[in-house]
Amino acid sequence: QVQLVESGGGLVQAGGSLRVSCAVSGLTFSSYAMAWFRQAPGKEREFVAAINLSGRTTYYKDSVKGRFTISRDNALNTVYLQMNNLKPEDTAVYYCASRFGVEVTTTRGQYKYWGQGTQVTVSS
Numbered sequence: 001q002v003q004l005v006e007s008g009g010g011l012v013q014a015g016g017s018l019r020v021s022c023a024v025s026g027l028t029f030s031s032y033a034m035a036w037f038r039q040a041p042g043k044e045r046e047f048v049a050a051i052n053l054s055g056r057t058t059y060y061k062d063s064v065k066g067r068f069t070i071s072r073d074n075a076l077n078t079v080y081l082q083m084n085n086l087k088p089e090d091t092a093v094y095y096c097a098s099r100f101g102v103e104v105t106t107t108r109g110q111y112k113y114w115g116q117g118t119q120v121t122v123s124s
Helices: none
Strands: 003-007 010-013 018-025 032-039 046-051 058-060 068-073 078-083 092-100 118-123
Touching: 003 092, 018 032, 018 092, 018 118, 032 068, 032 078, 046 068, 046 078, 058 068, 078 092
Parallel strands: 010 118
Antiparallel strands: 003 018, 018 078, 032 046, 032 092, 046 058, 068 078, 092 118
């Protein structure tokens, strides 16, 4: 069965860095666009970053551009989100998601498979 397992979350001070990972199994990873979403308490889940099949095209939420980097390793079936210069407003549960095919979208409903999430907390 398809599994997406996030790891690497934690507590960090403002200005610090974290890298979260998502290990994928049960599907042909190189055939799926990947994305990261996040959900803060009391808020809707929102798009953060996405990457195409090859990893050469990426998209970001405006507020994370220049601070976050999404990447993927198709040999390891893993997608990463490197987060630098973290801010308290980045505090959320971070989820990875996958979508079959070449199209990359920022729309939550277009992603079929989801992980269970990993908590990222940024203290001020």
